[in-house]
Amino acid sequence: MDPNHESLRLQTRRALFGRTATGIGTAALASLLNPQLFAATIRRGAAEPGVLAAPHFAPKAKHVIYLFMSGGPSHIDLFDYKAKLKDYHGTELPGSVRMGQRITGMTSGQKSFPCVAPMFKFAQHGQSGAWVSELLPHTASIVDDIAIVKSLNTEAINHDPATTYIQTGTQQPGRPSLGAWLSYGLGSENENLPAFIVLISQGSGNKTDQPIFSRLWGSGFLPTRHQGVRFRSGDDPVLYLSNPPGIDSETRRRMLDGVGRLNQMAAHAFGDPEINTRIAQYEMAFRMQTSVPELTDLSDEPKSVRDLYGLDNDTDGGFARNCLLARRMVERGVRFVQLMHRGWDQHSNLPTQIRGQCKDVDQPAAALVKDLQKRGLLDETLVIWGGEFGRTVYSQGTLTKDNHGRDHHGRCFTMWMAGGGIKPGITYGETDDYCYNIVKDPVHIHDFNATILRSLGIDHTRLTFRFQGRDFRLTDVHGNVVNALFA
DSSP: OOHHHHHHHHTSHHHHHHHHHHHHHHHHHHHHHOGGGGSSSOOTTOOOBOSOSSOSSOOSOSEEEEEEEETOOOHHHHTOOOTTHHHHTTSBOOHHHHTTOOOOTTTTTOSOOBBOOOSSOEEEETTTTEEEETTOHHHHTTGGGEEEEEEEEOSOOSHHHHHHHHHHSSSSTTSOOHHHHHHHHHBOSOTTSOSEEEEEEEOSSOTTOOOOOGGGGOOTTSOGGGSOEEEOSSSOOSTTOSOOTTOOHHHHHHHHHHHHHHHHHHHHHHOOHHHHHHHHHHHHHHHHHHHHHHHHOGGGSOHHHHHHHTTTOTTSTTHHHHHHHHHHHHHTTOSEEEEEEEOOOOSSOHHHHHHHHHHHHHHHHHHHHHHHHHTTOSTTEEEEEEOSOEEEEEEESOOOSSOOEEEEEOSOEEEEEESTTBOSSEEEOEEOTTSOSEEEOOEEHHHHHHHHHHHTTOOTTTOOEEETTEEEOSSTTOOOOOGGGBO
16 A cells, blocks of 8 residues: 555545545434544543433442353253152153244254153242252252242244343344443443453353353444453453553553554544544553452452352352452442353253252352342342253153253243342242243243343333444343332
């Protein structure tokens, strides 16, 4: 590229009109979406507000901690107790129950679909009398503080579309995630940390579980500053955040100032709001060089707290540490924290694998609720636990006395919620005696996401973004708030 030729080209009448046409349109759109982008200077260290001047309703929650169990936990073995399943064990799933449901390629070749009763004991707990598997003794201790929803349902039957669906509102990749929508709508309460943070841990169950793609915390067509920032374990939680050898903080500051001036010149010339996003993200990264080490240093946490979470248990794959970090993040005003724990895809060897998975998450998840409650943070923090779908009542592969697997099942599955105005100590929704179909109070994942937004004071039909000629939203023309879940 000849720079002299490019300079002359930019001075032509045709190029001037072309740049003006695109620049004014882009600038006008950007000014409508976020007038602060066109301030004379970017305010260093200022917390970023959302596009909503105020929530649509009085919010119950300010923050969300989403404990996502990637792979699809078996609702049959954990929460959805059915005494009659013992009578059906080993018998063929009736066609009247299955009703021609399409199944995955992993069991489509099976000639037999024998029902499998849980190999674990269930008991009722708390004043609510909620049924919980013996695999989750710590969760059983908080049943009066949570709402167990047994009637979640989705159309997706495979992991990637199902996870994409519940996280972004569509099975098609490329849309903004729930955390990005909240960052866009409500902004951040902390000037030194992102509004949306992601933490990933590997469970002790299926070690070859489905991959977790970064687009699941992407911003889609929203400005890129709303995408999630992944924190990793180890001494360098955020990639490329630390200064390289030979670069100190003062030098970094001078470099950012220089790059900022160049970016501001480009923003003035082209009117592209993404350039302003780039400036803001550079500044955020600079502030995070100080805030992230302080956040991730758990040395100031007392032994009683570490013991509560089971932090020194090396078998949890990092989930306990991530739960404690999530509490520290909401204490500092982070809007949305997404914990993703892999390993729940038990197509075979379920009795052994699900034991390990439950041991990973049971104590830390319950500890998180207790810790938030003790610190007065549970009322303003919505905690969610669950995966992208459930598992089939019939066995995948050969059913033996002590072993079996379960395939994907989207017609019904269980999640639980706590805090954020959610009514504690209730069980909502009901399935049939085979844990296969919903018979009372269905909750589609669009309904679930609408309810999450309502907890934060947002009308899910009014938080929209115009893209490619139409207004998009997280629930995308579907969904109803489940008002019965609120206290």
